[in-house]
Amino acid sequence: MLSWSKHFLVPKYCYRLSEKLLPWLTFVWILSLSYGLIAGLWFAPADYQQGDGFRIIYVHVPAAIMAMAVYSLMAIAAVLSLVFRLKIAALVMSLSAPIGAAFTFLALVTGSLWGKPMWGTWWIWDARLTSVLILFFLYLAFMALRSALPEEKTRDQISAWLLIIGFINIPIIHYSVQWWNTLHQGASLKWDPSIAPSMLYPLLAMILAFALFYALILLQRLQTELLYRERKNPWVKEVIDELS
Amino acid sequence: MNFHEFYTMGGYAPYVWPSFGLAALTFISQWLLTVHKKRRTLERLKTFWDRHES
Amino acid sequence: MNHKQRRKLSLIGFLVLFLGIACTLVLYALRQNISLYYTPSQALVKPLPQSQNLRLGGFVAADSVHMDPRTLALNFQITDYQTAIPVVYHGELPNLFREKQGVVVSGHFDGQGHFIASEILAKHDENYMPKPVKELLDQQGAPHAG
Structure with missing residues (x-):
């Protein structure tokens, strides 16, 4: 545990570990994405009620899951950054925000594109849709707050508190469809999934593909940031020499 | 599924294809932004170290 | 630490x-206030002010949908399998509207126990399955999920 965490906390090892991980992650990402897309768009049978319109699930559900997962990860990073003053945690927190916001936006728009033909409306102010919209605004508030604070230390601290306070929204999103009457349906993905296996496997592949994509983006942004911050360190020169 | 069903999506094409299109746009833009910034940073650091050595 | x-x-x-x-x-x-709709039972138990706009959520009762040929109004019963309320509606229907389907209707009571709907939304459930599986389930007499 100690040696593993050492690898991720020291900038040099963090960079090198990411470098080793990236090709493997890219490989599995391409595999899961191509299986998910081909099986989801072509081989999966049409739904008995929604016909081929149900295929929107293959982008909507992974995007929604990642919107919440990225936020949760950022909140954990915020706690680590506040309590232990981990530099890497503050970086994970700030570098995750744009892609988290992009996933949330994607979930909202694809949900709307599904809602129009199925429900009969693009949007409704029910508890699930409203709480996800709040999540999107939380991402935007986090980024706006950070860009408004010039000094790095206060920026990391204040934005970390915002993330922790906003985390209360995550269980609300998750349980909104159980606590209140909503137009949005309950979860299809659970231990006993209420989605047929032929439709489920492409969905799981797409969720994996979205998660891996987030990892790929985060690791590369982390690498860029570490290189720049450590630019005067000899290990950065080693990296540059290897590349040229 | 045949080719005609595929691109009409059984009548749901105006909803299904924009969904996947926006997802592709999200992936591609995030990827390009990230890779572009990494490449530019490496170039800048290279000039930085070249000047440092000479 | x-x-x-x-x-x-x-x-x-x-x-x-x-x-x-x-x-x-x-x-x-x-x-x-956060809940989107009242179930038919809730709507009848509570003395809801007549003519106030509200939403009802439930299922379209089986064999209750018919069109009035004179006024072209759609009539059906919305039910939570305990209480049923007659609904009258003019206008467009979502694709998923059918008997036994979950719906959310917004509108108001007319004072005689009828609900005058101004909008009907279909409520989808969490069940996703291909047609053959659905037909098999129906043959085996599994309880209706929708």
Whole structure:
């Protein structure tokens, strides 16, 4: 545990570990994405009620899951950054925000594109849709707050508190469809999934593909940031020499 | 599924294809932004170290 | 973990706990407003003001849908399998509207027990399955999921 965490906390090892991980992650990402897309768009049978319109699930559900997962990860990073003053945690927190916001936006728009033909409306102010919209605004508030604070230390601290306070929204999103009457349906993905296996496997592949994509983006942004911050360190020169 | 069903999506094409299109746009833009910034940073650091050595 | 770190961690813990309790109380107090619709039973038990706009959610009762040939109004019963309320509607229907389907209708009561709907939305459930599986389930007489 100690040696593993050492690898991720020291900038040099963090960079090198990411470098080793990236090709493997890219490989599995391409595999899961191509299986998910081909099986989801072509081989999966049409739904008995929604016909081929149900295929929107293959982008909507992974995007929604990642919107919440990225936020949760950022909140954990915020706690680590506040309590232990981990530099890497503050970086994970700030570098995750744009892609988290992009996933949330994607979930909202694809949900709307599904809602129009199925429900009969693009949007409704029910508890699930409203709480996800709040999540999107939380991402935007986090980024706006950070860009408004010039000094790095206060920026990391204040934005970390915002993330922790906003985390209360995550269980609300998750349980909104159980606590209140909503137009949005309950979860299809659970231990006993209420989605047929032929439709489920492409969905799981797409969720994996979205998660891996987030990892790929985060690791590369982390690498860029570490290189720049450590630019005067000899290990950065080693990296540059290897590349040229 | 045949080719005609595929691109009409059984009548749901105006909803299904924009969904996947926006997802592709999200992936591609995030990827390009990230890779572009990494490449530019490496170039800048290279000039930085070249000047440092000479 | 040193003293300072422990203090900060417990501060975060208390903040989350406090916020959690505060949010729970607020959301519990506002639950009627947050819920999108009343079930037919709720709507009849509560003395709801007539002519006030509200939403009802339930299922379209089996064999209850018919079109009035004179006024071209759509009539059906909305039910939660305990109470049924007759609904009258003019206008467009979503693709998924059919008997036994979950729906959310917005409108108002006309004072004689009829609900005059101005909008009908279909409520989809969490069940996704291909047609052959659905037909098999129906043959075996599985309870209707929708």
